Amino acid sequence: MSDGGGRGDGGARDDFFSEAQELVDGLGRDLLMLDDLLKKGRVDPEIINDVFRGVHTLKGLSGLFGATRMAGLSHQLEDLLDELRLGRIDIGVGVLDLLFRAVSLYARILAAEKGEAEDPVHDVEQLLLALGQVSGRRTGEGVGAVAQYELDPGLLGVLTEYEEHRLRANIQQGFGLYRIRALFSLATIDTALDAVKANARPHGEIITYLPTGSSSDADTIELEILMASKAPLGVLSAAIRSSGVTVEEVQRREPTTAALSIHMTGAPQGPAAASAAGAVPSVHPGLAPTGQERESRPSVLEGPRPTGTSNVPAVTAGGKASSARAPGQGEMSLRSVSQTVRVDIRKLDRLMNIVGELAIVKTAIARLTERARGRYVEPREFATELARLNRSFERHLAQMQNGILEVRMVPLGQAFDKLARIVRQISREHLKEVNLVITGAETEIDKLIVEELSDPLMHMIRNAIDHGIEARDDRLSVGKPVVGTIALNAFQKGNHVVIEVEDDGSGMDPKALTAAAIRRGVVTADEAKEMSQREVFALVFMPGFTTKEVATDLSGRGVGLDIVRTNISKLGGVVDITSDVGIGTKMTITLPITLAIINVLLVEIGGRPFAIPLASIEEAIAFDEAALRTVELREVLSVRGVSLPVCRLDRLFGLTTSSRRARSFVVIAQVGDRRMGLIVDELIGQQDIVIKPLGRSLARVRGFAGATELGDQRVALVLDAAALLEEVLVPGETRFFGAAEAVRS
Amino acid sequence: MPTLSKVRAGKRAAMRAGEAGTRTEYIAFGLAGETYAVPIAQLAEILRPPPITGVPRAPRTVVGVVSVRGRLVTVIDLRTRIRLPPAPMDHRSRILLVDGGTEHIGFVVDEVQQVWRLSPEEIEPSNVLGGDQAAHIAGIGRPAGVEGAMLILLDLRPLAESP
Structure with missing residues (x-):
């Protein structure tokens, strides 16, 4: 030990x-x-x-x-x-x-x-x-209630406290009491009693059963079953009928206003x-x-x-x-402390089978090696054989990888369940009645993401209840149902999972948002005029942004939506908002399905390799520097008639490109519905990688989702396309940075 | 920097005094012409520098990241970190790997020299250098019997926790 x-x-x-x-x-x-x-x-x-x-x-x-x-x-x-x-x-x-x-x-x-x-x-x-x-x-x-029934005092005497309570509760609900006598053979009593119970259960609750002691022969036993039911006697005896079973109704002594007397019994305890x-x-x-x-x-x-x-x-x-x-x-965190995943044993069996297949490949390789060592093997034959084994190995490895990813997948319902609890609590704290409607709880996503998602979702829902759903009277006056609705929808879309949080509250007024942003000096009045609707809504993700002049108990608690955006982008996702005044607000989170193994495009920027997740790439094309245009200090490329903002990654990352190239490549990244072209020097190729997060010491460096080891001991950084797009395209503190970059160019 | 004979003498002295008291093993390394030392217990590993991948937009002290047996390690330039003039790495450079709690941190040093076993009497507290010393200076090591040998004793843990 x-x-x-x-x-x-x-x-x-x-x-x-x-x-x-x-x-x-x-x-x-x-x-x-x-x-x-x-x-x-x-x-x-x-x-x-x-x-x-x-x-x-x-x-x-x-x-x-x-x-x-x-x-x-x-x-x-x-x-x-x-x-x-x-x-x-x-x-x-x-x-x-x-x-x-x-x-x-x-x-x-x-x-x-x-x-x-x-x-x-x-x-x-x-x-x-x-x-x-x-x-x-x-x-x-209502103790008195039980006494109204003609129950055998002997029976009442042996009821457990729980049974007594159930008896009273049933009487209070106005259910009738029935006495069922049934004769069982000792040899089959287990199954026979279960059968009677099963027949009786749909009609009511079995309160207790006791032997009557009146059976005449030693091989049988008679039980008295006390049952409460709202069904009339006829229905009940039809349901339970079998040989040796009798059902009778327990009579009331005086069928008076039992319910009233129950109410009265509570009254004297008034002060307490x-x-x-x-x-x-x-x-x-x-x-x-x-x-x-x-x-x-x-x-x-x-x-x-x-x-x-x-x-x-x-x-x-x-x-x-x-x-x-x-x-x-950290008081209200929904993250679970446990990192456990429950796995269906069949999934593990499949994995085990693949391991078996891999073992067979390994044996074949050993045999081939042995053969090559023992005698001369025609190189061409050797190569063919090796290629065959390699293909087989690759196939099984891919299956293994999929199998393990599958094991990591859990339904989003795990996070949603906890949210339902939070909605109840918050809506009661804020005295607003809110109904949470969940769809797509079965959508599967990586366990890690589910865990990291709980808290951002909680903040969004909190926000929806506090700022979205109006007070009861306000809702009544505009003819909305008193009970507000928050819809939580999840669905898969390609390699991404989309989660929507939608409320039927007051919505956001773009004018009020820009006014507040100008007042707080987040944007200037001129900038505000040029902002698109989406850019305006994105303002709520700015740190410390609030339109409320008077702080409610929710504001000033650091539950800003900026945290939501930060957390979501850490997971490689983006948040978007749409809103209609008076109708409601919808926030949409787009997330990758898994974080573990991803397919990337390796590129070279400033002589160094970088990886860009394929999930966020639409296409990669060669382009001519001459095709670039400048719109308001931003470089824009026109691709098939659509203009696309571009970003020179070497410049953004402060890397020096050895020579000005006549030809470089643009990787068109798309996350959610934002698109941008990332200019790189070279395309190297596709690869499956295991992504590892950068350590805490580099947590503040933006734009990288992690790093991965390439075959040759070198490490390549993996770009976080969502964060880069956000940084370059979204207004706010990052926008000035982007503008400064553009001015320098 | 101690000469070779001094080093040997020091080693012998250390051996003699050896098992007697509560001696701590320190590993000495050169940094900008001075000799520094850290308790061996603080190190997870000493590495010959593998190719280091620079991280754009990282703090100035960060050299980059490397992968050590499948684990991603942030490499810090110890010279820059403790405000010594920077110098390029060469074939004698080594990386001292420290377990910083949530992650491993590698510190680049000019060269690794030798192991010293110091008894508490051979360690002067850091305040002999004057009032406030940075948290990472743990004291001054003066190995007995070695003329002129002086080790600046570092505590790498605070440096690893906030690189």
């Missing part, structure tokens, strides 16, 4: 992170489902159970790895979930808020455990406090409920889940009410404020 211990430990810890991350992601999904159902006024006990189990597993897992903060949080959550499960507390939007907060805290604790972020001690404490307050207060569930209502708006004691949603809706929109404040709402408000203020400090 002493020697391998360290490594084994590290491996186990990695497993811990990936497993914990998966559990946390799962919790997030479950909570979203609960939230959805709750909006429809329903509660699915199975999902609450799932959440409970997930948290329980997390608790065990974190205890095992000494992640004490996480274990502590899980413990408290478990308590709350247990109460929810047993119906001692009603689930409501407020409780869900706490659970959602817990999920995002889990992610931060995990990051802290990994040493990637600060330990959110303060926030955990606040949440624990809030959880304690909710757990401490119980619902006075009122103080809690601010913090957790929807926990109304004794309210059936169905009624609760209608009751709590208004408070969802109004948020914590300013009236009736005690210290309780203050805690929640403080927590919310802190979670809203400081995402810049």
Whole structure:
């Protein structure tokens, strides 16, 4: 253990992170489902159970790895979930808020455990406090309701707390109770009971089953199954009918206004409920889940009410404020701490097969070598054989490469799931109702890109909710639906994946944008006049750009769209904006599918090799220097009747070209819908390369996506076409640079 | 620069004192006519310079990037980095590879000389040179028994972390 211990430990810890991350992601999904159902006024006990189990597993897992903060949080959550499960507390939007907060805290604790972020001690404490307050207060569930049924006290006595809760919950929903008696043979009871359960499940919920003890012979056993269903007796007995099964309805003693009395039981707890209502708006004691949603809706929109404040709402408000203020400090990152990819075993099998094929090629090469060593081999024959093997090797290598790329691919849904959680949270923080509509979640993209994409997408959605979607009253006054819509669409387009974030909000006014840009000195009035619509919209990506004169709680938090642009271009992608005033805004991200192995065009600039990703190249053509024209200090080439801005890479990179060439080449790069010609000295050829990022020390050098090793130990830099196009074509700080370049020419 | 005989004497002295105390091994290298040294433990590797690919628009201190067994390494000119006059590389130039945490950084030095094993008594703190010394100067090494030998002890880690 002493020697391998360290490594084994590290491996186990990695497993811990990936497993914990998966559990946390799962919790997030479950909570979203609960939230959805709750909006429809329903509660699915199975999902609450799932959440409970997930948290329980997390608790065990974190205890095992000494992640004490996480274990502590899980413990408290478990308590709350247990109460929810047993119906001692009603689930409501407020409780869900706490659970959602817990999920995002889990992610931060995990990051802290990994040493990637600060330990959110303060926030955990606040949440624990809030959880304690909710757990401490119980619902006075309609105990009286059960008594109205003619149930055997013996049966009621042996119900577990959970079963009792389900029984009450079903009665409160107005479902009928049925007693099913079934005779099973001991030999087949497992399958027979399952069959009965399966028949019964579509019609309701089985609450419990017990042996009746009245069976007459030793080989059979009679069970009494207690079931709640809204189906009438006839339907139910038809569904479950089989030999030895009888279904009867449990009679009510006095069919009075049961629901009313349930409401009344909660009322005396008034003061406690009122103080809690601010913090957790929807926990109304004794309210059936169905009624609760209608009751709590208004408070969802109004948020914590300013009236009736005690210290309780203050805690929640403080927590919310802190979670809203400081995402810049890595507080709200959606990136998962785990770098694990789940792989379908069949994909691995295919890879394994290819490895087998490669082994066969290797054997053939060994045999050929052996033969050549043993006796003279006709060179031509040798060459033919070698060429054949080389082809086979190439083919299998290509398959292998594709196979591995495929393994790296994950559906974008992984990032989208988390975004749905964020939308819920932000829309509640800003008291705007927003519906997130996702299409294309199954679009696959490299795992690395998905991870890096989460945060930029989060910022864009935040921006859409805060600046795009109007306040409720404004929407009503222009005749838009109260609930705003943000559409998140993804689709593949050639070697790129396109992701659109579209809102149906107020849109952006180009005039207001240019006015703000002039006011802030980003552009001059003259420049503004000449800007195209697209250039105007691109202004929002400038650092520190804002049209809002009064800072909202969102501005001034460093959640500028410039970060989005920077992050996206790091991934080799571009962002574009279109917007219509009053109709909405659409941001489009175009990204390469993978970052790992790419096909490049090798070129020579100033005597040095550079690689340009083929994915961003439209074509490469020879051209005559004489064909260049100058338009407003920018060099422009006309290609097949379309003028194309060009950039001399040797000049941009400060390299000296030995002699002025009469003939050079222009590589036409296209990213998104921007096009530009890159002037290079020579075209060398195409090659598949593994791209490696430049180190942190070179992070600030723009224009390069990384570097790659060529066959001969030399390293070639890989151009980042998206960044170069952005730098040369887009206005802003880089535009002046571009202009200065042009003046010098 | 110590003469060869002095070097040998120094080595012998180091050997004699050897295993006794807590000696640290330093590797000495020449830079602009002075002798510098860094703890061997800080180095991952010493390389003969492979072809270095310049990075346009990189900071002045960056010579370029090289690939060391499939790993991309940024190469820094140590002369420029610690504000010594620059000089072209020649056949004696070497690259000292340092693990800078997130990435490996290579430092170009004029030549690599020898290994010194220094006890704490043979190291003067950097403040003998006066008030503020840069963080990368760790002290002055004065190997016992070697007349006139003086090593400027460097800490390459801060340099690797912010090259």
